[in-house]
Amino acid sequence: MTDNVVVTGIGVMAPNGLSTEEFWTSTLKGRGGIAELTRFDAASSPSRLAGQIPGFDPLDHIPKRLMPQTDISTRYALAAAAAALEDARVDPAGLPEYDMGVVTSNATGGFEFTHREFRKLWTEGPKSVSVYESFAWFYAVNTGQISIRHGLRGPGCVLVGEQAGGLDALGAARRTVRLGTPLVVSGGVDSALDPWGWASHVSSGRISRATDPRRAYLPFDAEARGYVPGEGGAILILEAADAARARGARGYATIAGYAATFDPRPDSGRPPGLRRAAELAIADAGLDPSRIDVVFADAAGVPHLDAAEAEAISGLFGPRAVPVTAPKALTGRLYAGGGPLDVVAAVLAVRDGVVPPTAGTTDVPAAYGIDLVLDGPRYQEVGAALVLARGKGGFNAAVVVRAADSTA
Incomplete structure (x- = not known):
């Protein structure tokens, strides 16, 4: 293997x-x-x-x-x-x-x-x-x-x-x-x-x-x-x-980690599964959360779903501890195409050392506790990126992208 x-x-x-x-x-x-x-x-x-x-x-x-x-x-x-x-x-x-x-x-x-x-x-x-x-x-x-x-x-x-x-x-x-x-x-x-x-x-x-x-x-x-x-x-x-x-191929980046979870039923009292998917994907990549340089968020644009995702991100990484972005604000949500397009953006962020901004958003509630990248690109080293996605009905998935020559 x-x-x-x-x-x-x-x-x-x-x-x-x-x-x-x-x-x-x-x-x-x-x-x-x-x-x-x-x-x-x-x-x-x-x-x-x-x-x-x-x-x-x-x-x-x-x-x-x-x-x-x-x-x-x-x-x-x-x-x-x-x-x-x-x-x-x-x-x-x-x-x-x-x-x-x-x-x-x-x-x-x-x-x-x-x-x-x-x-x-x-x-x-x-x-x-x-x-x-x-x-x-x-x-x-x-x-x-x-x-x-x-x-x-x-x-x-x-x-x-x-x-x-x-x-x-x-x-x-x-x-x-x-x-x-x-x-x-x-x-x-x-x-x-x-x-x-x-x-x-x-x-x-x-x-x-x-x-x-x-x-x-x-x-x-x-x-x-x-x-x-x-x-x-x-x-x-x-x-x-x-x-x-x-065959002498160029490697853009490594798909280093992946995980999927499913939300419990709404009246169960148990938390949504997004944070657990992120934790499992990061562990699958051989990393701990401190090694993630940016999160590409699912970014539903629906207040209660945004609040739940923000809670998952801030709870996992700490308040405002990692840059968060949602380039899909420029394209709309593409359903099955949305996650792979975010992975492309993550791969290119790793390649170019830049975090793309989230268009349109200007007023992020302080209670969300996330460092959403606004206004323009943020140039920084991106060694590992986490991509999150949620599907209607309870599906959660996470992928970790790393530089092609990186090691855990």
């Missing part, structure tokens, strides 16, 4: 960047991707802001023959996977096909595709429904399409845990590499901005009704009133460190 698992390639599809460096530059400069929803007429909706990906032409990324069989979320996933493989300088045709696996996360499936086919079923009858409906809606479709597109026949699976699921995918991919598969394509991508998908977002009761994109999603702010849904995410290439070295 190999212990060190490194990130050798990154592919990003985000509302504020269609490449890794574009996303990172936007994140450091505070350029957001939240705007009025344009996928359909949302004038009658109580919430009308979303983190949409602009300027994406799928035919720049996938063959035309795949268009009829893919939801927009799968097109994003295929584009991000191809970019990650290119960034890692991997030619799948030159490696043993069973030495490469795929582990992704998806929270909503192919919402836009399947809802279009449902409309055909109800208005035109079953003969009008696409044969591709049999799989294009499915949570595992991104894993399958990436695997088929690149000939990756090693272990494959999908994890579903809403916002926490993307970190769970990376944790499962790390385990897969450690068990002997040299390379795994992993991460998460989501999109559910069609009318039905939007209705499901709004029905959660956690969506901001603000109309100003700059003030709609304010994590940890005294005026926080909910979050903004978004689309996109990130795909990463995870490799065994020795295999990466053997």
